[in-house]
Amino acid sequence: MTELSNTYIVSDEQRRFYDENGYLVIKGLLDFATLYNYKQRFLQICKGTVDKGNITVVKEISLKDKGVTGENLINKLQEIHYDDVFMTYTEHPRVLEVVSQFIGQDLRVMNSMFINKPPGSVSHPPHQDLYYFPFRPVEKIIAAWTAIDDVTIENGCLYVIPKSHKQGILYPHAILTGASRLYHGVQHAAPEDARVHLEMSPGDTVFFHPLLVHGSGANVSKRHRKCVTAHYASERCAYVSVRGTVQEHIAREVEAEAGRRGFELSFEDTWKIKSKSITLPSKL
Template identity: 40%
Template structure:
């Protein structure tokens, strides 16, 4: 472009910039940007915008760190998962990389292996039936509200709660899962937990401390339970 034409365009541009009118666009620094009309400040840190959760449910999760969806998984599916767990206990199936954990105090007291001595099976992703829980559309629909559509199962686990043998070996102290998880970001991690039978305070239900998801990680150690307690 020749100099006369460039000078002319520059004069036009400077003239436009110097003109002030009611409809003129005013620039603002990005560090203090003025929000457009109708903009609402982001109030949800742990949930995603979608049509699944209500505003009340999202706010409850933001405040408390958990959300209860009743009767989400069908009784028929839960029965299938229970039957598969019993097959694992009887060693009728032994999926690769499955970790079976036993209560040593119960195992030593039984002559025949049974589900009463097995307290947990971990990493069941190779078991087709148990992993089906991680693919249930009704579960994924809610998980996506917290993680987005790119979902990955990272820690598959089935917990069994047989009666304590009197050694407090079935007691599990309060803890923060994030202390044990080596992956981040933490705001994209959510646990989908389903009870396989009716639970209450008397038979070892899941316990949470509302709001602690917003606090920092605490020191973790295993407490010195009193031996022989009820």
């Protein structure tokens, strides 16, 4: 097996596609061995054979009352970017190489997740990632999402609304029927006929703009749909107040969630605390 170079240069054509459509899929960005390590780490945490540290384990609400356990109940792991194994994704040279070409060299990883999506998982409503972020400017924020398993429409692949970022609008979001807590969505900005479904193979990685409307379908297959994802922002981004904006609702929910865990934190402070400055690998 040929070892992948740490370097990946985004072509002019790829850059134009991203600027025009708000997303870019790069085939085979990560190798099988790397993906296998992430899957094994996830299973270790599911079984409790390693300390999960500060990782938050999120169960699939729709399956809680059906008697499923372990891997078949866990929807995702959140805040994985301090874990010794998962940080090799959030700080992977090939991922950072692409991210830095879009938003610059000075980077913070703001959010990270290993998403499992077991059979029976519900859909993730159409939304914009910026809705959850109290920092700007938008052009200095980007997401990376890498398939670990084959990702298909049947097992709930991502879908995007191409060019939806170009309006420059952050839409009002609301709690939609059947969605999990903190999963807000936009009602009318993602018509079925405008959705492009991103079926992907292991190692394929999509990068997307924080205003891009996107979501994912329900997993109606008998297979899990595993992926790993992270959001990055430039160190030059600044925190902004979201009071009186369409983000105020989610801000209050996040603050209430922190309160339930015994912390008095503002929406902005939650992001300051959990984010992590990262250093690009030296090219010497």
